[in-house]
Amino acid sequence: MSALAVRRLTKVYPGGLEALKGVDLTVEEGDFFALLGPNGAGKSTLIGIVTSLVNKTAGTVEVFGHDLDRDPEAVKACLGLVPQEFNFNLFLPVIEVVLNQAGYYGISRREARQHAERYLRQLDLWDRRDTEMRRLSGGMKRRLMIARALVHRPRLLILDEPTAGVDIEIRRSMWGFLRQLNREGTTIILTTHYLEEAESLCRNIAIINHGQVTDEAEMGAMLNRL
Ligand code: ADP
Numbered sequence: 001m002s003a004l005a006v007r008r009l010t011k012v013y014p015g016g017l018e019a020l021k022g023v024d025l026t027v028e029e030g031d032f033f034a035l036l037g038p039n040g041a042g043k044s045t046l047i048g049i050v051t052s053l054v055n056k057t058a059g060t061v062e063v064f065g066h067d068l069d070r071d072p073e074a075v076k077a078c079l080g081l082v083p084q085e086f087n088f089n090l091f092l093p094v095i096e097v098v099l100n101q102a103g104y105y106g107i108s109r110r111e112a113r114q115h116a117e118r119y120l121r122q123l124d125l126w127d128r129r130d131t132e133m134r135r136l137s138g139g140m141k142r143r144l145m146i147a148r149a150l151v152h153r154p155r156l157l158i159l160d161e162p163t164a165g166v167d168i169e170i171r172r173s174m175w176g177f178l179r180q181l182n183r184e185g186t187t188i189i190l191t192t193h194y195l196e197e198a199e200s201l202c203r204n205i206a207i208i209n210h211g212q213v214t215d216e217a218e219m220g221a222m223l224n225r226l
């Protein structure tokens with residue numbers, strides 16, 4: 001089964017800008033997949049549609065066989081999103097940022113606490129659990145957003161430009177974490193405009209430009225083409 005199947009996906013924003021022009025994309029279960037493209041290519045729009053933050057104009061989206069139009073709740077349960085921007089809940093302590101998120105998925109407080117502790121420990125944030133989010137560095141905030149996205153144990157984790165503006169050491173440790181998560185079975189898709197990130201992490205890659213997927217291949221084959 002594929003983790004994500006996008007067919008002829010189109011998005012026209014109010015005002016007429018065509019951000020996606022009939023995108024076809026398949027990501028297999030267990031993959032670590034990169035969506036690479038320059039700013040304005042349509043990456044955030046595509047991810048926004050898959051995660052129900054943006055309405056599509058036409059086309060279909062399936063996540064683990066669940067159709068987004070027919071069963072949005074099933075799609076939501078399968079998905080975790082690490083957004084690019086996170087300027088909300090700044091006065092909440094770290095642990096509450098994660099537990100609040102669990103509230104959207106109807107999992108018990110006890111289970112939420114177990115998962116929150118596990119991921120905050122793995123991401124080196126457990127000692128900061130009582131710190132308000134606004135006191136964290138940029139790299140810590142980003143790791144917190146990963147823990148938050150994982151609290152309901154999604155089968156597919158999507159990260160929008162995960163390490164933009166993060167220093168090299170934090171980036172390496174985030175990469176290590178994501179590799180391990182993928183080895184444990186979570187399918188991962190990340191968007192990036194940074195080839196080295198895609199190359200270091202991902203097995204398969206699609207290139208998106210001006211709202212169209214222009215090329216898609218296994219990573220090694222793509223590197224020979226670029
Ligand atoms: P990327 O994530 O690859 O940088 P985006 O999906 O953010 O690309 O943007 C794709 C195109 O859609 C860009 O031309 C952008 O200006 C436009 N766009 C994005 N969001 C909106 C919006 N809310 N309203 C109108 N145009 C938008």
Ligand code: ADP
Pocket residue numbers: 121122123124172173174175176177178179180181
């Ligand atoms: P690298 O692959 O770069 O050598 P490591 O695999 O050593 O990196 O781990 C890097 C980071 O991942 C560490 O900061 C660690 O906290 C975190 N990490 C350790 N164990 C796990 C795990 N089981 N799952 C996810 N992340 C982990």
